[in-house]
Amino acid sequence: MSGAPELVLTGGLVHTPSGPVHADVAVREGKIVGIGSYPDAARRVDCTGLDVLPGVIDSQVHFREPGLEHKEDLESGSRAAVMGGITAVFEMPNTNPNTDTAERVLDKLARGHHRMHCDHAFYVGATAENAETLAELERIPGTAGVKIFMGASTGSLLVAEDEALSRVLASGRRRVAIHAEDEARMNERKDHRVEGDPSSHPVWRDDESAMLATRRIVRLAREARRPIHVLHITTPAELEFLSQHRDIATCEVTPQHLTLAAEEAYPKLGTYAQMNPPIRSSTHRAGLWHWLQQGVPDVLGSDHAPHTIDEKSKTYPASPSGMPGVQTLLPLMLDHVANGRMTLERLIDMTSAGVQRVFGLVGKGRIAAGYDADFTVVDRKGTFTVAEDWLESRCGWSPFTGMELKGRVIGTVVRGHFAMWEGQLGSAAQGEPLRFAGAL
Secondary structure: OOOOOOEEEEOOEEEEOOEEEEOEEEEEOOEEEEEEOOOOOOEEEEOOOOEEEEOEEEEEEOOOOOOOOOOOOHHHHHHHHHHOOEEEEEEOOOOOOOOOOHHHHHHHHHHHOOOOOOEEEEEEEOOOOOHHHHHHHOOOOOEEEEEEEOOOOOOOOOOOOHHHHHHHHHOOOOOEEEEOOOHHHHHHOHHHOEOOEHHHHHHHOOHHHHHHHHHHHHHHHHHHOOOEEEOOOOOHHHHHHHOOOOOOEEEEEOHHHHHOOHHHHHHHHHHHHOOOOOOOOHHHHHHHHHHHHOOOOOEEOOOEOOOOHHHHOOOOOOOOOOEOOOOOHHHHHHHHHHOOOOOHHHHHHHHHHHHHHHHOEOOOOOOOOOOEOOEEEEEEEEEEEOOHHHOOOOOOOOOOOOOEEEEEEEEEEEOOEEEEEOOEEOOOOOOOEOOEHHHO
């Protein structure tokens, strides 16, 4: 390395691919240039007593722009992200209009550039109409890939029939993200919804609606020889099934489903606990943890899906499904680490290296020379309470308000730029599109 680095993080416990080491991390021009001892630097930041993690990536958020900015937009959602330690996000296509053409993808990229506080990529929404163009659309730089909604959720994107699903899977090569709930079964079970009772939500959208869709999409993926990624798994049976199909399918779990349980959530939160797929029982939650400890889920995603307080206050089932989560993803999971439910190493893998591995991210996901200087700095001994005045999402609420958590996010560094430090937002948004091996 010639010349002094521009930035050195010093004194922290740095989590490298070889394990944690007490070392300096040196940065120049937004890249990591070395790990070791670097006494000279234009700027030195003391991280004594802190853990320096690879930048945390949230691979499932809904930031609602364009068309639904009263709930969230790319600026406010990314502000919430960096306040919670997130350095990059994959944003979903069920906006208004849907992100399902090249023009709409490029529009989002233009909206996000240096307006979003974190790095970002945008999913292309699959439809029966655009199926044959998806191979071209998934190669647009800055796209996270293709997203399929097998069951109706927020918005109008839906591909429910096997014939259309097969056409989508046949077009392109990158891993396809799947919302796996069976539309036909859910239509048959609409009478199970009880007006005014959101606890009937998981009765309507039951285990079998999830399992049917997951089995179907794995079968279709094998026929198409196309890798898939099943989002927000809620049932242990799905994880057991997917453990037998690791060659074709990866999968995600959310902090919400690992933290909340129906028995407490619906009486306490009502419609604010309503999301798709649903919050299920404590038995389901325990099963998710079992399979997480078996190494089956590959990544953690927040499924950040904000709605306003007025919208969520409607009587079930007129109330919309979804809750915010990008800002609380890491604090919740650090608390689970502190309580012995998972190791910090497993959390790092599911939020950085695992995301890079599953999606083919370029230059992200680890603290290593040549990689982007993305760091999430945390105080594992610190505690804080989730308070409304800490939340940055435009929706203004969280199902976790009032929870005291162990583990505090100190800083979010994106390509060497301090997007957040000690609760203070950086001076300017500098988010850039993510790069993927399948779209270079």
